[in-house]
Amino acid sequence: MRLFMHKTSPNFCTQPISDGSHRVVVSLGSNLGRRIINLHTAVTALVKIAVSDVGCSAVYETNPVGYLDQGKFLNMVACFHTQLQVRELLSYLQQVETACGRRRTIRNGPRTLDLDILLYDQEYVCYRDLQVPHPRMWQRGFVLVPLAELLPDTRLLGGETVYQLAKSWVATEEVRYVGRFW
Numbered sequence: 254m255r256l257f258m259h260k261t262s263p264n265f266c267t268q269p270i271s272d273g274s275h276r277v278v279v280s281l282g283s284n285l286g287r288r289i290i291n292l293h294t295a296v297t298a299l300v301k302i303a304v305s306d307v308g309c310s311a312v313y314e315t316n317p318v319g320y321l322d323q324g325k326f327l328n329m330v331a332c333f334h335t336q337l338q339v340r341e342l343l344s345y346l347q348q349v350e351t352a353c354g355r356r357r358t359i360r361n362g363p364r365t366l367d368l369d370i371l372l373y374d375q376e377y378v379c380y381r382d383l384q385v386p387h388p389r390m391w392q393r394g395f396v397l398v399p400l401a402e403l404l405p406d407t408r409l410l411g412g413e414t415v416y417q418l419a420k421s422w423v424a425t426e427e428v429r430y431v432g433r434f435w
Protein backbone atom coordinates (compact mmCIF):
# COMPACT_ATOMS: atom_id res chain seq x y z
CA MET A 254 0.00 0.00 0.00
CA ARG A 255 1.59 3.25 -1.11
CA LEU A 256 -0.80 5.66 0.56
CA PHE A 257 1.41 6.73 3.39
CA MET A 258 4.82 5.87 2.10
CA HIS A 259 5.68 9.35 0.98
CA LYS A 260 5.08 12.58 2.76
CA THR A 261 5.26 14.94 -0.18
CA SER A 262 4.21 18.11 1.61
CA PRO A 263 5.79 21.20 0.15
CA ASN A 264 6.96 23.54 2.92
CA PHE A 265 4.35 26.17 2.16
CA CYS A 266 1.64 23.76 3.29
CA THR A 267 2.73 24.03 6.89
CA GLN A 268 4.74 27.21 7.20
CA PRO A 269 3.18 30.41 8.57
CA ILE A 270 2.12 33.06 6.08
CA SER A 271 3.71 36.50 6.14
CA ASP A 272 2.74 38.13 2.83
CA GLY A 273 -0.97 38.64 3.50
CA SER A 274 -1.99 35.74 1.31
CA HIS A 275 -4.15 32.90 2.54
CA ARG A 276 -3.27 29.23 2.63
CA VAL A 277 -6.08 27.19 1.18
CA VAL A 278 -6.71 23.51 0.70
CA VAL A 279 -9.13 22.48 -2.02
CA SER A 280 -10.49 19.02 -2.80
CA LEU A 281 -11.01 18.02 -6.43
CA GLY A 282 -13.22 15.24 -7.74
CA SER A 283 -14.58 14.01 -11.06
CA ASN A 284 -16.64 11.01 -12.15
CA LEU A 285 -18.00 12.11 -15.52
CA GLY A 286 -16.31 12.58 -18.85
CA ARG A 287 -12.55 12.47 -19.15
CA ARG A 288 -11.91 12.46 -15.43
CA ILE A 289 -8.16 13.00 -15.41
CA ILE A 290 -8.45 15.81 -17.97
CA ASN A 291 -11.06 17.46 -15.77
CA LEU A 292 -8.70 17.32 -12.79
CA HIS A 293 -5.92 18.73 -14.95
CA THR A 294 -8.18 21.59 -16.04
CA ALA A 295 -8.93 22.33 -12.40
CA VAL A 296 -5.29 22.31 -11.32
CA THR A 297 -4.48 24.69 -14.19
CA ALA A 298 -7.27 26.99 -12.97
CA LEU A 299 -5.91 26.89 -9.40
CA VAL A 300 -2.45 27.86 -10.63
CA LYS A 301 -3.99 31.07 -12.04
CA ILE A 302 -5.16 32.29 -8.63
CA ALA A 303 -2.17 30.99 -6.65
CA VAL A 304 0.64 33.22 -5.46
CA SER A 305 2.69 30.16 -4.50
CA ASP A 306 3.37 26.80 -6.01
CA VAL A 307 0.35 24.51 -5.99
CA GLY A 308 1.10 21.38 -3.98
CA CYS A 309 -0.90 18.40 -5.23
CA SER A 310 -1.55 15.01 -3.71
CA ALA A 311 -1.59 11.90 -5.82
CA VAL A 312 -4.83 10.95 -7.56
CA TYR A 313 -7.03 8.23 -6.03
CA GLU A 314 -9.98 6.31 -7.43
CA THR A 315 -12.84 6.15 -4.95
CA ASN A 316 -16.30 4.71 -4.61
CA PRO A 317 -19.22 7.16 -4.69
CA VAL A 318 -20.65 8.28 -1.35
CA GLY A 319 -24.30 9.13 -0.71
CA TYR A 320 -25.81 8.56 -4.14
CA LEU A 321 -24.35 5.17 -5.07
CA ASP A 322 -25.74 4.59 -8.57
CA GLN A 323 -22.93 6.36 -10.41
CA GLY A 324 -19.39 5.82 -11.60
CA LYS A 325 -16.23 5.86 -9.53
CA PHE A 326 -14.54 9.17 -8.79
CA LEU A 327 -11.01 10.36 -9.21
CA ASN A 328 -10.06 12.52 -6.23
CA MET A 329 -7.10 14.55 -5.08
CA VAL A 330 -6.37 17.63 -2.95
CA ALA A 331 -4.32 20.75 -3.64
CA CYS A 332 -2.76 23.28 -1.29
CA PHE A 333 -1.60 26.80 -2.23
CA HIS A 334 -1.60 30.43 -1.21
CA THR A 335 -3.96 32.96 -2.74
CA GLN A 336 -4.90 36.62 -2.30
CA LEU A 337 -8.59 35.84 -2.84
CA GLN A 338 -11.00 36.22 0.06
CA VAL A 339 -12.89 33.07 0.95
CA ARG A 340 -16.13 34.03 -0.82
CA GLU A 341 -14.21 35.14 -3.90
CA LEU A 342 -12.51 31.76 -3.85
CA LEU A 343 -15.84 29.89 -3.67
CA SER A 344 -17.19 31.95 -6.55
CA TYR A 345 -14.08 31.26 -8.63
CA LEU A 346 -14.25 27.52 -7.96
CA GLN A 347 -17.92 27.44 -8.97
CA GLN A 348 -17.07 29.21 -12.24
CA VAL A 349 -14.39 26.61 -12.92
CA GLU A 350 -16.89 23.80 -12.22
CA THR A 351 -19.38 25.36 -14.63
CA ALA A 352 -16.74 25.93 -17.31
CA CYS A 353 -15.87 22.25 -17.00
CA GLY A 354 -19.44 21.28 -17.87
CA ARG A 355 -20.82 20.77 -14.36
CA ARG A 356 -24.60 20.50 -14.27
CA ARG A 357 -26.27 20.56 -10.86
CA THR A 358 -28.86 17.78 -10.98
CA ILE A 359 -29.00 15.07 -8.30
CA ARG A 360 -27.47 15.99 -4.93
CA ASN A 361 -24.18 14.10 -4.57
CA GLY A 362 -24.77 12.85 -8.13
CA PRO A 363 -22.35 12.47 -11.02
CA ARG A 364 -20.26 15.51 -11.88
CA THR A 365 -17.53 16.43 -14.31
CA LEU A 366 -15.85 18.46 -11.60
CA ASP A 367 -16.40 19.08 -7.89
CA LEU A 368 -14.24 21.64 -6.10
CA ASP A 369 -14.63 22.16 -2.34
CA ILE A 370 -12.79 24.46 0.01
CA LEU A 371 -11.51 22.26 2.82
CA LEU A 372 -9.43 24.76 4.77
CA TYR A 373 -8.82 28.52 4.57
CA ASP A 374 -5.98 29.55 6.87
CA GLN A 375 -7.13 28.51 10.35
CA GLU A 376 -10.46 30.23 9.85
CA TYR A 377 -13.91 28.99 10.73
CA VAL A 378 -16.48 30.25 8.23
CA CYS A 379 -20.17 29.59 8.65
CA TYR A 380 -22.55 31.00 6.06
CA ARG A 381 -25.65 29.27 4.75
CA ASP A 382 -23.85 28.48 1.50
CA LEU A 383 -20.27 28.15 2.74
CA GLN A 384 -18.82 26.31 5.70
CA VAL A 385 -15.08 26.02 6.25
CA PRO A 386 -13.51 23.76 7.35
CA HIS A 387 -15.70 21.66 5.12
CA PRO A 388 -18.05 20.01 7.62
CA ARG A 389 -17.94 16.51 6.17
CA MET A 390 -14.26 16.28 5.31
CA TRP A 391 -13.40 14.31 8.45
CA GLN A 392 -15.76 11.49 7.48
CA ARG A 393 -14.63 11.15 3.89
CA GLY A 394 -11.87 8.79 2.88
CA PHE A 395 -11.60 10.43 -0.53
CA VAL A 396 -10.58 13.65 1.24
CA LEU A 397 -8.59 12.29 4.17
CA VAL A 398 -6.32 9.92 2.28
CA PRO A 399 -4.96 12.49 -0.22
CA LEU A 400 -4.93 15.18 2.48
CA ALA A 401 -2.74 12.95 4.64
CA GLU A 402 -0.01 13.34 2.02
CA LEU A 403 0.02 17.13 2.34
CA LEU A 404 -1.07 17.88 5.92
CA PRO A 405 -0.81 14.67 7.98
CA ASP A 406 -0.45 16.45 11.31
CA THR A 407 -3.39 18.82 10.98
CA ARG A 408 -5.81 18.46 13.87
CA LEU A 409 -9.23 20.02 14.05
CA LEU A 410 -11.88 20.12 16.76
CA GLY A 411 -9.23 18.82 19.19
CA GLY A 412 -9.52 15.37 17.66
CA GLU A 413 -7.28 12.98 15.84
CA THR A 414 -4.84 14.06 13.17
CA VAL A 415 -5.59 13.76 9.46
CA TYR A 416 -3.07 10.93 9.31
CA GLN A 417 -4.80 8.97 12.08
CA LEU A 418 -8.22 9.41 10.48
CA ALA A 419 -6.92 8.53 7.02
CA LYS A 420 -5.35 5.28 8.24
CA SER A 421 -8.74 3.76 8.95
CA TRP A 422 -9.59 4.01 5.24
CA VAL A 423 -6.62 2.02 4.01
CA ALA A 424 -8.04 -1.40 4.84
CA THR A 425 -11.42 -0.63 3.28
CA GLU A 426 -10.18 -0.41 -0.32
CA GLU A 427 -12.65 2.43 -0.82
CA VAL A 428 -9.76 4.69 -1.79
CA ARG A 429 -7.24 3.32 -4.25
CA TYR A 430 -3.99 4.94 -5.31
CA VAL A 431 -3.90 5.71 -9.05
CA GLY A 432 -0.78 7.78 -9.53
CA ARG A 433 0.99 11.07 -9.22
CA PHE A 434 0.41 13.39 -12.14
CA TRP A 435 1.47 16.82 -10.91
Ligand code: AMP
Nearest residue numbers: 361367368369370371382383384385387
Ligand atom coordinates in the same frame (compact mmCIF):
# COMPACT_ATOMS: atom_id res chain seq x y z
P1 AMP B 1 -21.36 20.21 -4.04
O1 AMP B 1 -22.58 19.55 -4.56
O2 AMP B 1 -20.53 19.39 -3.15
O3 AMP B 1 -20.55 20.90 -5.10
O4 AMP B 1 -21.92 21.38 -3.10
C1 AMP B 1 -22.01 22.66 -3.57
C2 AMP B 1 -22.68 23.55 -2.55
O5 AMP B 1 -22.03 23.44 -1.30
C3 AMP B 1 -22.59 24.98 -3.01
O6 AMP B 1 -23.88 25.48 -3.12
C4 AMP B 1 -21.81 25.69 -1.94
O7 AMP B 1 -22.38 26.94 -1.67
C5 AMP B 1 -21.89 24.76 -0.75
N1 AMP B 1 -20.71 24.77 0.12
C6 AMP B 1 -20.76 24.87 1.47
N2 AMP B 1 -19.52 24.83 1.99
C7 AMP B 1 -18.65 24.67 0.95
C8 AMP B 1 -17.23 24.57 0.85
N3 AMP B 1 -16.45 24.58 1.95
N4 AMP B 1 -16.68 24.45 -0.38
C9 AMP B 1 -17.47 24.40 -1.49
N5 AMP B 1 -18.82 24.50 -1.46
C10 AMP B 1 -19.41 24.63 -0.26
